[in-house]
Amino acid sequence: MYLHSRPARADKPNEDYVAAAGGTLTQAILLDGAGGPSELPTGCRHGTPWYVAQLADAAMAHMRNPMIGLKSALQRAIATVTDEHRDYSCDLDHPGTPSSTVVMVRHMADTVEYLVLGDSTFVADVNGEIVAVSDKRIDQVGADLRKAMAASPTGMPEHQAARIRFVEHQRRMRNKPGGYPCVGTVPEVAHEALTGTLPSAEVRRISLLSDGATRFVEFGLGLWTDLFDILGSATPGRLFDQVREAEAEDPKGERWPRAKRHDDIAAIYVEGAEL
Numbered sequence: 317m318y319l320h321s322r323p324a325r326a327d328k329p330n331e332d333y334v335a336a337a338g339g340t341l342t343q344a345i346l347l348d349g350a351g352g353p354s355e356l357p358t359g360c361r362h363g364t365p366w367y368v369a370q371l372a373d374a375a376m377a378h379m380r381n382p383m384i385g386l387k388s389a390l391q392r393a394i395a396t397v398t399d400e401h402r403d404y405s406c407d408l409d410h411p412g413t414p415s416s417t418v419v420m421v422r423h424m425a426d427t428v429e430y431l432v433l434g435d436s437t438f439v440a441d442v443n444g445e446i447v448a449v450s451d452k453r454i455d456q457v458g459a460d461l462r463k464a465m466a467a468s469p470t471g472m473p474e475h476q477a478a479r480i481r482f483v484e485h486q487r488r489m490r491n492k493p494g495g496y497p498c499v500g501t502v503p504e505v506a507h508e509a510l511t512g513t514l515p516s517a518e519v520r521r522i523s524l525l526s527d528g529a530t531r532f533v534e535f536g537l538g539l540w541t542d543l544f545d546i547l548g549s550a551t552p553g554r555l556f557d558q559v560r561e562a563e564a565e566d567p568k569g570e571r572w573p574r575a576k577r578h579d580d581i582a583a584i585y586v587e588g589a590e591l
């Protein structure tokens with residue numbers, strides 16, 4: 317098992333988060349928190365790094381209950397963390413309240429269960445066939461604003477101004493019809509997750525990835541099988557290095573238009589034999 321997360325910048329906290337546990341019940345969780353540009357308020361006194369760590373802890377605890385499914389475990393975890401906010405009088409209805417994507421995996425008996433909410437990815441090698449699951453509805457939101465952002469070079473003030481307008485719109489579309497699902501302070505959003513099961517005897521390897529990590533495939537640096545091979549090698553950190561090198565070669569986002577030059581990267585990798 318390998319898990320690692322690397323922040324986009326040394327001077328900014330990491331908003332991706334990974335946790336995993338082995339034993340009789342192998343389970344893993346990956347979160348990609350959305351804090352947004354620091355110019356925008358959130359109504360929360362805790363902050364996004366706190367939020368993703370709390371949510372991961374709560375979800376890992378609820379996943380240990382074999383009597384409930386992953387959606388219920390996530391729903392209970394959101395309720396747990398929402399109560400924590402409430403104790404500190406955070407504004408739970410603020411459109412900028414810390415939110416996150418979630419990928420959860422649990423191996424129980426002869427089944428691997430997965431849950432995906434948002435644009436992070438679960439990918440499995442099932443007897444040589446790739447199963448990749450991600451909810452990319454967020455990519456359809458604010459297409460015009462995204463285009464305006466891509467029109468100016470990443471890192472320039474006009475790009476940042478366009479990014480703020482884009483994120484403000486994204487925030488308004490969270491968990492709205494025609495928008496996209498993301499985990500925040502409303503437990504029922506867990507039912508929006510994509511879920512499935514795989515027979516563990518056929519699962520050779522699995523990975524949980526934030527969109528910072530799937531840039532490896534999206535930028536064309538390699539295929540899913542290449543990604544698995546790197547993560548399963550003696551030097552899995554090469555995946556992170558290769559993404560960072562590609563980003564550095566395209567600092568202004570001309571070849572690969574994107575909101576942020578660098579993004580937090582997170583990955584968990586588990587081989588079938590470890591399940």
Ligand SMILES: [Zn+2]
Nearest residue numbers: 360361362406
């Ligand atoms: Zn809070």
